[in-house]
């Protein structure tokens with residue numbers, strides 16, 4: 282206990298004595314984590330959109346003009362059933378669409394209660410006998426006057442998948458670069474404090490201090506820097522994402538027929554990712570800078 | 578007991594010590610003398626296992642230091658107290674804290690620290706100056722703090738590398754008195770020195786080195802052979 286509290290106290294005083302470099306380290310790790318957080322948020326949202334789209338892979342949504350009545354819509358559905366290769370066609374009113382969306386959203390469905398007037402259009406959901414037939418069916422569907430827009434997810438999914446692939450690769454590259462930069466900055470910070478305490482370390486070794494007694498404070502210093510950075514990053518990303526979902530969820534619904542990944546999910550994951558990354562970088566950085574003290 | 582058996586240490590092609598053979602019994606007081614570069618400090622580094630010999634064996638208290646796994650080095654060093662010419666005190670710690678520091682390192686209990694630090698401060702005659710910072714102490718007093726620090730964990734051997742090198746003769750004698758008192762209490766003392774006067778008047782064992790070899794090993798010896806000046 283005595284040794285542990287000595288180590289932690291020493292680590293804090295080292296950070297205090299070396300404010301500039303410590304804040305530089307914290308700044309760079311935080312920046313790195315923010316980028317990780319940004320890409321993480323984008324990734325999970327893109328994935329959710331893709332998944333939502335996939336659920337509707339085999340259906341073609343035929344959105345109807347707002348002027349079309351329920352009766353006209355149901356009649357249209359019957360006509361569509363006649364088209365070659367159509368397996369089924371079901372009319373969905375605006376209210377049905379909203380109910381389905383609420384169900385899909387599960388416990389986050391309450392978010393939809395805030396949407397002023399139902400923005401979802403009425404539609405006919407068409408199922409093809411086989412995927413290959415979709416192109417032809419769509420051509421036929423577009424001929425109806427009542428049809429506002431035909432959404433046809435196969436293309437969309439492919440697009441989303443390619444985009445999310447690019448984002449993933451780009452994010453990975455940027456994160457790796459930032460990771461290395463953070464490591465170097467932490468290693469240099471800790472090296473500075475090692476320098477400042479060289480005399481002390483020498484004496485410690487002569488008096489018979491164990492390696493971990495000597496290294497402990499530097500190790501903890503690195504971990505503390507990582508931890509502080511990850512807390513900062515969690516707060517910043519959490520706040521930003523919260524604000525963003527508040528503002529944009531309704532727009533997402535209309536644009537992508539998909540909600541945003543809930544704040545709770547993002548924040549729980551980011552806490553784990555940030556703390557793990559931050560602490561690892563801190564620990565690794567200090568180990569790198571102490572390599573020459575790792576022997577005798 | 579410290580035993581060197583045919584110990585050779587090279588730096589590159591340069592022999593720092595060559596085929597050293599000697600034994601120091603518990604409770605002895607030994608001077609190591611010789612010109613600059615003779616290998617005196619190298620002997621200390623070998624005992625502390627700061628460097629390892631290229632050939633030969635060093636046995637301390639029945640344990641071969643050369644073969645000691647790294648994890649036993651701290652334990653080994655705790656058996657040996659060490660003092661340098663430059664006292665190597667931490668400038669931002671008081672005399673008391675400097676000594677306490679050596680006990681923190683070995684995870685000594687608070688109670689033991691409270692008992693032991695004043696005891697060694699008294700032993701070196703600085704019972705009133707525990708709260709002084711190194712810059713508030715004279716060179717001799719700083720060296721006494723360094724000795725107190727070396728002794729606080731009750732080592733069986735005290736090694737001093739030119740402990741009086743920076744001191745005027747009178748202050749140097751003060752240090753020698755302390756070392757002799759410590760030795761009388763049973764601690765083995767090994768002192769490297771260039772101080773002729775001291776060696777000649779103390780009448781202790783002298784190991785004389787030249788170019789990494791022992792040229793003389795005398796009980797009750799002098800700085801130069803046969804007491805010549």
Ligand SMILES: Nc1ncnc2c1ncn2[C@@H]1O[C@H](COP(=O)(O)OP(=O)(O)OP(=O)(O)O)[C@@H](O)[C@H]1O
Nearest residue numbers: 588591592593611612613614615616617618619620
């Ligand atoms: N780290 C080192 N690298 C290379 N050579 C070294 C090293 N340490 C010591 N030597 C060499 O080993 C020899 C013995 O050095 P040592 O320090 O033991 O001498 P010394 O007897 O203590 O001298 P002094 O009285 O000046 O302190 C010298 O020739 C020195 O140059």
Ligand SMILES: [Mg+2]
Nearest residue numbers: 617618619738
């Ligand atoms: Mg020397």
